[in-house]
Amino acid sequence: MTTLPQISLENLATDKTRAEERKRLRMACKDYGFFYLVQHGIPMEQIARAIDAARRFFALPQSIKERFGHVAQGIYPTIARGYSPLHGEILHPDAGGDPKEVFDLGIDNEGDRRPFGGSTLFPDEALAPGFARSLLALQATVLHGVIPQLGTELADLIGLEQGWFRRHFTPPTLGQRVIRYPARGGTCAKHTDGGFFTLLLQEELPTRSLQVWLRGRWIPVPSLPDSLVVNLGDMFQALSDDRFKSTPHQVAHNGLSDRISLPFFIYPDIDASLTSRQRRHTFSVAEMMLGNMASIETGNGAGRARELQ
Ligand SMILES: O=C(O)CCC(=O)C(=O)O
Numbered sequence: 001m002t003t004l005p006q007i008s009l010e011n012l013a014t015d016k017t018r019a020e021e022r023k024r025l026r027m028a029c030k031d032y033g034f035f036y037l038v039q040h041g042i043p044m045e046q047i048a049r050a051i052d053a054a055r056r057f058f059a060l061p062q063s064i065k066e067r068f069g070h071v072a073q074g075i076y077p078t079i080a081r082g083y084s085p086l087h088g089e090i091l092h093p094d095a096g097g098d099p100k101e102v103f104d105l106g107i108d109n110e111g112d113r114r115p116f117g118g119s120t121l122f123p124d125e126a127l128a129p130g131f132a133r134s135l136l137a138l139q140a141t142v143l144h145g146v147i148p149q150l151g152t153e154l155a156d157l158i159g160l161e162q163g164w165f166r167r168h169f170t171p172p173t174l175g176q177r178v179i180r181y182p183a184r185g186g187t188c189a190k191h192t193d194g195g196f197f198t199l200l201l202q203e204e205l206p207t208r209s210l211q212v213w214l215r216g217r218w219i220p221v222p223s224l225p226d227s228l229v230v231n232l233g234d235m236f237q238a239l240s241d242d243r244f245k246s247t248p249h250q251v252a253h254n255g256l257s258d259r260i261s262l263p264f265f266i267y268p269d270i271d272a273s274l275t276s277r278q279r280r281h282t283f284s285v286a287e288m289m290l291g292n293m294a295s296i297e298t299g300n301g302a303g304r305a306r307e308l309q
């Protein structure tokens with residue numbers, strides 16, 4: 001059975017093992033566009049705390065969760081942050097609303113009126129103990145560790161000049177999601193992710209809910225202990241002059257208990273305009289992100305969903 005390769009962030013950071021691990025990373029990106037990241041430096045307790053707090057938030061009455069909906073957030077574009085109810089999001093034009101509920105957050109930046117900027121309206125400690133705190137703690141860890149380390153490796157891999165990642169991702173634009181898939185919920189639509197790369201923290205469950213489309217079939221991606229899942233997004237594909245592909249995937253959750261996942265979508269600085277090395281693609285980050293959001297909002301799907309049958 002096909003399983004995804006495992007890449008060690010620690011090996012990438014260690015002189016003795018770097019060259020070999022980079023070779024494996026290149027192969028993983030080329031052949032799969034998806035891999036497990038191990039020795040990633042995120043404390044497992046921090047992930048467990050965020051998952052517990054998320055579960056408590058989603059257990060609140062619907063009317064309370066909806067107080068933190070998209071409109072209440074006051075962010076542009078509207079759907080960028082806040083609570084979205086079950087079946088509230090369409091990721092593929094041929095599918096209905098996904099069987100999942102979501103809370104979206106980003107990097108808090110009070111008064112930032114640019115697209116995707118601003119601060120998130122969270123339920124307070126009394127309503128959702130530990131929710132904001134644990135998610136923002138996890139965000140800080142990811143922003144200071146995995147994102148710059150892995151991002152730099154990925155930019156090097158596609159031949160972008162030295163310092164490129166730091167220049168265009170300081171700060172990154174972050175789409176941080178908390179998703180709950182109800183028990184026996186069924187299938188969420190296939191899609192690709194729109195960013196540079198995605199980090200997925202998923203709960204350790206016996207189910208194989210996440211599936212990746214590889215060589216003409218769906219490959220299950222079970223959660224492995226102490227590992228994250230990484231996948232390449234459409235911006236990575238564009239910036240590699242299409243030498244690397246963003247891989248389609250979907251979630252089919254038929255487990256007997258619900259499932260929480262915590263994806264981080266990593267995009268460049270919202271003010272950046274980027275060109276691939278061979279100049280096949282040039283885009284403004286804000287325009288591309290706004291276009292993708294508009295596509296989701298109007299039911300036309302996420303990422304390259306429309307290209308996928
Ligand atoms: O929850 C997951 O396992 C993956 C979610 C996903 O693909 C997405 O939100 O883009």
Ligand SMILES: [Fe+2]
Binds near residue numbers: 191192193249
């Ligand atoms: Fe995705």
